[in-house]
Amino acid sequence: DAGVTQSPTHLIKTRGQHVTLRCSPISGHKSVSWYQQVLGQGPQFIFQYYEKEERGRGNFPDRFSARQFPNYSSELNVNALLLGDSALYLCASSQGQGSYNEQFFGPGTRLTVL
Protein backbone atom coordinates (compact mmCIF):
# COMPACT_ATOMS: atom_id res chain seq x y z
CA ASP A 1 0.00 0.00 0.00
CA ALA A 2 1.21 3.48 -0.81
CA GLY A 3 1.90 5.73 2.13
CA VAL A 4 1.38 9.46 2.30
CA THR A 5 2.96 11.14 -0.71
CA GLN A 6 4.05 14.74 -1.03
CA SER A 7 5.23 16.84 -3.92
CA PRO A 8 7.57 18.37 -4.75
CA THR A 9 10.42 16.88 -2.73
CA HIS A 10 12.46 20.06 -2.76
CA LEU A 11 11.64 23.62 -3.70
CA ILE A 12 13.67 26.82 -3.86
CA LYS A 13 11.87 30.15 -3.89
CA THR A 14 12.79 33.78 -3.32
CA ARG A 15 11.31 36.17 -0.79
CA GLY A 16 7.88 37.47 -1.72
CA GLN A 17 6.99 34.56 -3.95
CA HIS A 18 4.13 32.16 -3.49
CA VAL A 19 4.36 28.37 -3.08
CA THR A 20 1.92 25.46 -3.31
CA LEU A 21 2.71 22.13 -1.68
CA ARG A 22 0.69 19.00 -2.35
CA CYS A 23 -0.21 15.94 -0.33
CA SER A 24 -1.98 12.69 -1.14
CA PRO A 25 -3.21 10.76 1.92
CA ILE A 26 -3.26 7.04 2.40
CA SER A 27 -6.23 5.52 0.59
CA GLY A 28 -9.27 5.58 2.88
CA HIS A 29 -7.93 8.35 5.08
CA LYS A 30 -10.19 11.39 5.27
CA SER A 31 -8.13 13.67 7.48
CA VAL A 32 -5.00 15.56 6.48
CA SER A 33 -2.82 17.67 8.77
CA TRP A 34 0.07 19.95 7.85
CA TYR A 35 3.15 20.61 9.98
CA GLN A 36 6.19 22.85 9.65
CA GLN A 37 9.52 21.49 10.88
CA VAL A 38 12.28 24.05 11.17
CA LEU A 39 15.81 22.67 11.43
CA GLY A 40 16.57 21.58 14.97
CA GLN A 41 12.97 21.69 16.15
CA GLY A 42 9.98 19.38 16.30
CA PRO A 43 7.12 19.63 13.82
CA GLN A 44 4.69 22.47 14.51
CA PHE A 45 1.01 22.11 13.69
CA ILE A 46 -0.35 24.35 10.90
CA PHE A 47 -3.74 22.98 9.78
CA GLN A 48 -6.03 20.02 10.03
CA TYR A 49 -8.66 19.22 7.41
CA TYR A 50 -11.33 16.56 7.72
CA GLU A 51 -13.99 15.84 5.14
CA LYS A 52 -12.84 18.89 3.16
CA GLU A 53 -13.41 21.31 6.04
CA GLU A 54 -10.80 23.09 8.14
CA ARG A 55 -11.03 21.66 11.66
CA GLY A 56 -8.12 23.42 13.27
CA ARG A 57 -5.40 25.96 12.72
CA GLY A 58 -2.13 26.49 14.53
CA ASN A 59 -0.40 29.75 15.32
CA PHE A 60 0.55 30.71 11.78
CA PRO A 61 -0.13 33.97 9.90
CA ASP A 62 -2.84 34.37 7.26
CA ARG A 63 -0.17 33.99 4.57
CA PHE A 64 -0.63 30.28 5.18
CA SER A 65 -3.75 28.66 3.75
CA ALA A 66 -4.83 25.19 2.76
CA ARG A 67 -7.63 23.23 1.26
CA GLN A 68 -8.75 19.64 0.88
CA PHE A 69 -10.23 18.25 -2.30
CA PRO A 70 -13.08 15.74 -2.80
CA ASN A 71 -10.52 12.95 -3.20
CA TYR A 72 -9.08 13.99 0.22
CA SER A 73 -5.78 15.22 -1.21
CA SER A 74 -4.67 18.57 0.09
CA GLU A 75 -2.70 21.68 -0.84
CA LEU A 76 -0.82 24.03 1.44
CA ASN A 77 -0.31 27.54 0.09
CA VAL A 78 2.10 30.11 1.45
CA ASN A 79 2.04 33.69 0.13
CA ALA A 80 4.64 36.43 0.39
CA LEU A 81 7.39 34.05 1.40
CA LEU A 82 9.83 35.08 4.11
CA LEU A 83 13.29 33.69 4.83
CA GLY A 84 11.85 32.21 8.03
CA ASP A 85 9.46 30.04 6.04
CA SER A 86 12.40 27.83 5.06
CA ALA A 87 11.57 24.48 6.59
CA LEU A 88 10.46 20.90 5.98
CA TYR A 89 6.69 20.84 5.46
CA LEU A 90 5.10 17.59 6.56
CA CYS A 91 1.73 16.19 5.69
CA ALA A 92 0.07 13.55 7.84
CA SER A 93 -3.09 11.59 7.17
CA SER A 94 -5.43 9.67 9.44
CA GLN A 95 -8.69 7.83 9.00
CA GLY A 96 -10.63 10.24 11.19
CA GLN A 97 -10.00 13.26 13.31
CA GLY A 98 -10.57 12.01 16.83
CA SER A 99 -8.33 10.89 19.65
CA TYR A 100 -7.68 7.35 18.52
CA ASN A 101 -6.68 8.13 14.97
CA GLU A 102 -2.99 7.58 14.37
CA GLN A 103 -1.36 10.06 12.03
CA PHE A 104 0.89 8.72 9.27
CA PHE A 105 3.50 11.12 7.96
CA GLY A 106 4.78 11.70 4.47
CA PRO A 107 8.43 12.35 3.55
CA GLY A 108 7.93 16.10 3.49
CA THR A 109 8.72 18.95 1.12
CA ARG A 110 11.94 20.83 1.81
CA LEU A 111 11.32 24.52 1.11
CA THR A 112 14.25 26.91 0.87
CA VAL A 113 13.52 30.63 0.66
CA LEU A 114 16.40 32.78 -0.58
Place this chain on the structure above:
Amino acid sequence: AQSVSQHNHHVILSEAASLELGCNYSYGGTVNLFWYVQYPGQHLQLLLKYFSGDPLVKGIKGFEAEFIKSKFSFNLRKPSVQWSDTAEYFCAVNSPLSGSARQLTFGSGTQLTVLP
Protein backbone atom coordinates in the same frame (compact mmCIF):
# COMPACT_ATOMS: atom_id res chain seq x y z
CA ALA B 1 -1.15 26.31 25.43
CA GLN B 2 -0.05 22.71 25.31
CA SER B 3 3.70 22.17 25.42
CA VAL B 4 6.02 19.18 25.33
CA SER B 5 9.53 19.22 26.77
CA GLN B 6 12.29 16.82 25.86
CA HIS B 7 15.14 17.16 28.29
CA ASN B 8 18.04 15.95 26.18
CA HIS B 9 18.89 17.49 22.83
CA HIS B 10 21.66 15.06 21.98
CA VAL B 11 22.46 11.72 23.58
CA ILE B 12 25.51 9.65 22.69
CA LEU B 13 25.67 6.01 23.78
CA SER B 14 27.71 2.95 23.01
CA GLU B 15 26.03 -0.16 21.66
CA ALA B 16 24.39 -2.32 24.35
CA ALA B 17 23.98 0.66 26.69
CA SER B 18 20.54 1.34 28.15
CA LEU B 19 18.53 4.31 26.95
CA GLU B 20 16.06 6.59 28.65
CA LEU B 21 14.77 9.74 26.95
CA GLY B 22 12.71 12.13 29.01
CA CYS B 23 9.42 13.73 27.94
CA ASN B 24 7.12 15.98 29.94
CA TYR B 25 3.91 17.60 28.77
CA SER B 26 1.78 20.40 30.14
CA TYR B 27 -1.80 19.49 29.24
CA GLY B 28 -3.89 18.56 32.26
CA GLY B 29 -6.76 16.80 30.55
CA THR B 30 -7.02 13.39 28.98
CA VAL B 31 -4.04 12.90 26.69
CA ASN B 32 -2.88 10.52 24.05
CA LEU B 33 0.91 10.23 23.96
CA PHE B 34 3.27 9.20 21.21
CA TRP B 35 6.90 8.65 20.44
CA TYR B 36 7.96 9.10 16.83
CA VAL B 37 11.35 8.32 15.31
CA GLN B 38 13.02 9.88 12.29
CA TYR B 39 15.90 7.81 10.91
CA PRO B 40 18.42 9.64 8.71
CA GLY B 41 16.83 10.39 5.35
CA GLN B 42 13.52 8.84 6.28
CA HIS B 43 10.15 10.18 7.31
CA LEU B 44 8.62 10.24 10.78
CA GLN B 45 7.50 6.81 11.96
CA LEU B 46 5.46 5.87 15.01
CA LEU B 47 7.42 3.98 17.67
CA LEU B 48 4.66 3.58 20.22
CA LYS B 49 1.51 5.19 21.55
CA TYR B 50 -0.48 5.43 24.76
CA PHE B 51 -4.23 5.96 24.75
CA SER B 52 -5.44 4.34 27.97
CA GLY B 53 -4.99 1.29 30.17
CA ASP B 54 -1.62 -0.15 31.13
CA PRO B 55 0.75 2.81 31.56
CA LEU B 56 3.70 0.72 30.37
CA VAL B 57 3.52 0.65 26.60
CA LYS B 58 5.59 -1.53 24.33
CA GLY B 59 6.44 -0.45 20.82
CA ILE B 60 8.45 -1.60 17.87
CA LYS B 61 12.15 -2.53 17.90
CA GLY B 62 12.24 -3.22 21.64
CA PHE B 63 11.26 0.27 22.75
CA GLU B 64 8.88 0.91 25.62
CA ALA B 65 7.54 3.96 27.42
CA GLU B 66 5.93 4.58 30.79
CA PHE B 67 3.11 7.06 31.30
CA ILE B 68 3.24 8.60 34.78
CA LYS B 69 0.19 10.83 35.08
CA SER B 70 1.25 12.45 38.36
CA LYS B 71 4.51 13.58 36.80
CA PHE B 72 3.06 14.48 33.39
CA SER B 73 5.78 12.29 31.92
CA PHE B 74 6.10 9.73 29.14
CA ASN B 75 9.73 8.59 29.09
CA LEU B 76 11.08 6.33 26.37
CA ARG B 77 13.31 3.40 27.27
CA LYS B 78 15.27 0.63 25.63
CA PRO B 79 17.39 -1.85 27.61
CA SER B 80 20.11 -2.25 24.99
CA VAL B 81 20.57 0.10 22.05
CA GLN B 82 21.98 -0.82 18.65
CA TRP B 83 23.87 1.24 16.10
CA SER B 84 20.73 1.16 13.94
CA ASP B 85 18.85 3.11 16.64
CA THR B 86 20.76 6.24 15.65
CA ALA B 87 17.97 8.67 14.82
CA GLU B 88 16.01 11.65 16.10
CA TYR B 89 13.24 10.87 18.58
CA PHE B 90 10.19 13.04 19.10
CA CYS B 91 7.65 12.91 21.89
CA ALA B 92 4.17 14.16 20.98
CA VAL B 93 0.87 14.79 22.70
CA ASN B 94 -2.55 14.67 21.06
CA SER B 95 -4.63 17.51 22.44
CA PRO B 96 -8.04 18.95 21.55
CA LEU B 97 -8.66 21.38 18.71
CA SER B 98 -12.41 21.81 18.28
CA GLY B 99 -15.16 19.25 18.48
CA SER B 100 -13.50 15.87 18.23
CA ALA B 101 -10.53 17.18 16.23
CA ARG B 102 -7.10 16.76 17.78
CA GLN B 103 -3.68 18.20 17.06
CA LEU B 104 -0.26 16.75 17.69
CA THR B 105 2.09 18.91 19.70
CA PHE B 106 5.71 17.78 19.39
CA GLY B 107 8.73 18.23 21.58
CA SER B 108 11.92 19.64 20.10
CA GLY B 109 13.41 16.18 19.62
CA THR B 110 16.40 14.24 20.92
CA GLN B 111 19.16 13.21 18.55
CA LEU B 112 20.45 9.78 19.58
CA THR B 113 23.84 8.70 18.31
CA VAL B 114 24.86 5.10 19.02
CA LEU B 115 28.55 4.37 18.63
CA PRO B 116 29.49 0.91 17.34
